[in-house]
Amino acid sequence: MQKKVAIIGAGPAGLTAAYLLAKANVTAVVFEKDAQYVGGISRTETYKGFNFDIGGHRFFSKSKEVEDFWTEILGDEMLERPRSSRMYYNKKFFAYPLAAFEALRKLGIIESGLCVLSYLHAKIFPVKNPTNIEDWVSNQFGKRLYRIFFKTYTEKVWGIPCKEISADWAAQRIKGLSLSSAIWNAVFKPRTNNADKNKVIKTLIDSFRYPKRGPGMMWERCVEKSIALGVSVEMNAAVTEIHLINNEWSIKTNTGKTFEGFSHVLSSAPMRELIASTYPKLPEAAFNASQQLNYRDFITVVLICKDEDAFTDNWIYIHEPGVKVGRIQNFKSWSPYMVPDPTMACYGLEYFCFEGDGMWTSKNEDLIELAKKEIEQIGLAKQASIVDGYVVRQPKAYPVYDHSYKQNVELVKQALSNYPGLYLIGRNGMHKYNNQDHSMMTAMLAAKNIIAGNQLYDIWNVNEDAEYHEGGNRGEVITEKIAERLVPERLKN
Ligand SMILES: Cc1cc2nc3c(=O)[nH]c(=O)nc-3n(C[C@H](O)[C@H](O)[C@H](O)COP(=O)(O)OP(=O)(O)OC[C@H]3O[C@@H](n4cnc5c(N)ncnc54)[C@H](O)[C@@H]3O)c2cc1C
Incomplete structure (x- = not known):
């Protein structure tokens, strides 16, 4: 059968796949449920001429391929922007990432002393094998600092007590940070001279790239370019069912229309919804697992x-x-x-x-x-x-990374090995706490597999990496290296 790919969702993952497939002359049809916007969570909405993100979206990736992709799409309409962020606590503003001495000074001498004591206590008596965020972060920073700088915000974000959130999330997001390393950096961080400035400014802490009129601009332009290369984009088309019949996929949308003859389906729709729309139904255990994702x-x-x-x-x-x-x-x-x-x-x-x-x-x-x-x-x-x-x-x-998410995703993943040609990609597609770049990487690797007609890469190996957020250099990893890291052992020989 000729390759023809249905892509569910015109977010960063879906559009990256569409563009790369089209460049390789593979037919692709994108289905997007939104009537107006592309870009998914990375869209830019507009009201009376004011543009805004769904949360602010920094463009930063260690993957050279992702950085090059953004440059290819927007060229010099990508701005280099200085980064500045703070935390507000107890009527005071603190630098973010935390500057150790400023934090201790603003907390006051007594609270600071208590924080240091609680930190030492955590180092001497850590919780063994921490499985939840509270224990993981307290081990790293001490209970007092955890309560001041983690608990409230994290519980606002997730809506559940930190004890119920898997330590995976903290391990991904703040791995490598500790109070001792923060103090060490505050004391010994070398001053930068002008010659070093260019190098330093490229780290995420200091700056990031950002499209002139917000992240949506990236994905609007990507759609235009993809359409010019032959991609069809169906807007206002929520996929309600996908059917695998004789190794061929068909897609039904909310408009009642059916689209047939697809060799592959790439889905960035939330896993829970996609699995509920997949026929033949997944085995009961995997189906039920998908419905427990939050x-x-x-x-x-x-x-x-x-x-x-x-x-x-x-x-x-x-x-x-x-x-x-x-x-x-x-x-x-x-x-x-x-x-x-x-x-x-x-x-x-x-x-x-x-x-x-x-x-x-x-x-x-x-x-x-x-x-x-x-x-x-x-x-x-x-x-x-x-x-x-x-x-x-x-x-x-x-x-949500609750205590059962990993096992639930694993059950779905295993069951999908009986659904040839179906790839789950992106953030909610794979139920992974991905930024745009990781979402795009899963799409890039899925597209490479389809173009090659071979399972070259296991896209489930693309994962969050804590240092992405607060350190590291842009584009420092060449794609081949990332790809090499991603080829699972079993496929290497
Ligand atoms: C508050 C916040 C801040 C963030 N900040 C950053 C940041 O600074 N930098 C960064 O890189 N990333 C950031 N992200 C993450 C980024 O938004 C996501 O990684 C990215 O948008 C995921 O892309 P995606 O294509 O996988 O999914 P999505 O963006 O979710 O796109 C999926 C698309 O699929 C469509 N869809 C869903 N179901 C169906 C269906 N049944 N049929 C048809 N279409 C469907 C949706 O409408 C959507 O357009 C942030 C996220 C949030 C929530």
């Missing part, structure tokens, strides 16, 4: 106000239990092109919730009122200066 949902309340230069950070984490907001974005700091009028500012107050809960079902006017009240309480803007507001809801923003 997600965390997300609301951004956008506030438009006169720019009073209150802050220039890209974002601020809110570790304060007294307000519901979890993080505040300052979109003009991401790119000046995000606002249509330079005298105005546009802030995004992020609320983490579950689809259907009280926050999710609140009226937009009430959410805007809450956001106005909270931003004034934190001291970043006066309610009187806010002229407009807008609300965006993002279901399934985060795949």
